[in-house]
Amino acid sequence: MPKNIITHSKNESTPVQHSRPVIRRRRPPSQSPRSPINAMSLVGLKNLFFSQTRTPIPRHQSKPKTRGYPETPDWSNVSSEPLLPSNNPDHGDLESQARSKTEKANAHKGFRIDARVISDATIGLSDGLTVPFALTAGLSALGNTKVVIYGGFAELIAGAISMGLGGFLGAKSEAASYEAQKSETESLIHTSPQTILSDLTTVFEPYDLPPETLTNLTSHLTGSPKLVDFVMQFQHGVSEPASSRALTSALTIALAYFFGGLLPLTPYFFVGAEQVFEGLYISIGVMVLALFAFGYVKTCVVVGWEGGRAVRxxxxxxxxxxxxxxxxxxxxxGLVRLFNDGGV
Incomplete structure (x- = not known):
């Protein structure tokens, strides 16, 4: 409805009424007012599909929130196992891996051969592959296979016994030298402790230890029952030989010499009495291969097995x-043939 506005003109005393229309804005069809029922239905559907049920926490059990810092998560219930299972049964925890590595290292150590045994075997093989081969080759100049076999066997037995006794006596002399040096060291500890203290300082001097550490080490060692062993090993550079060292050395050298010398003698067992030179040629071929293999292995044991340099x-x-x-x-x-032709 238009509202009437009453105004007074200057010349007329009667008020004049002016009518001004009131404009009402119409809402577009898309913006029609929602009814309360529709709004409640939407809210209900939203709560039904997107809401989460929460259990109310009493006020006395709730934790106060700290502004500016997030709450520390609780990792006690988080599993420490890997997300993906491992197909390798050896991939366990670190403790089991370390234990398996230690067991493998101990297993490898169990199959390790003593360096002295390798040294004795090398001495026996080097002499056994050379001396009997030279002897059988020289005896073959006589033209009789039996002479080569009998002479070769006699040399093998005598050489093995001689080499074994040499190893036995050498090991016994080494043990006697160690005992004499040990007795002298024990006597020096009781009679002149300052000399031993000076020797200990000399042992640790190349390592540039602090004075306090050096003093503590020397003080500890002077009162230790292992002082004699320490001085023998680090001052004199000798270690106590095993009780079975002499017997082991003798057997190793003797057996290595015998089996090494048996190689050049073996072909003569398979030829006739008058076919000595055929046996010699076969023996030469066998010994060339044996000597080359022995020299190759002996060198690679020292320098290593991998790389072109080791092969060369x-x-x-x-x-x-x-x-x-x-x-x-x-x-x-040549000498046997010379003596035979000269009638010596």
Whole structure:
């Protein structure tokens, strides 16, 4: 409805009424007012599908929130196992891995051969592959297979016994020298402790230890029952030999010499009495391979097995053993033939 506005003109006393229409804005059809029922239905559907049920927490059990810092998460219920299972049964925890590595290392240590045994075997094989080969080659110049076999066996037995006794006596002398040095060290500890203290300082001097550490070490060692062993090992550079060292050395050298010398003698068992030179040629072929293999292995044990440098040095060691063995065999054969032709 239009509202009437009453105004007074200047010339008329009667008020004049002016009518002004009131404009009402119409809402577009899309903006029609929602009814309360529709709004409640939407809210209900929203709560039904998107709401989460929460259990109210009493006020006395609730924790106060700290402004500016997030709450520390509780990791006690989080599993420490890997997300993906491992197909390798050896991949367990760190403790089991360390234990397995230790067991493997101990297993490898169990199969390790003593360096002194390897040294004795090398001495026996080097002499056994060279001396009997030279002797059998020299005896083959006589033209009789039985002479080569009998002479070769006699040399093998005598050489093995001689080499074994040499190893036994050498090990006994080493043990006697150790005992004498140990007795002298014990006597020096009782009679001149200052000399031993000076020796200990000399042992630790290359390591540039602090003075306090050096004093503590020397003080501890002077009152330790292991002082004699320490001085013998680090001052004199000798360790106590095993009680079975002499017997082990004798057997190792003797057996290595015997089996090494048996190789050049074996072909003569398979030829006739008058076919001595056929046995000699077969023996030479066998010994060339044996000497080369022995020289190669002996060199690679020292320098290693991997790399081109190790292969070259191993081949050089093998060729060197072949040259030495061939020279010894050639010299023995030439001398025997010279004596035989000269009627000596």
């Amino acid at each position: 040095q191993g081949c050089f060691g093998g060729v060197q053993m072949v040259v030495v063995g061939s020279a010894a065999a050639g010299a023995a054969m």
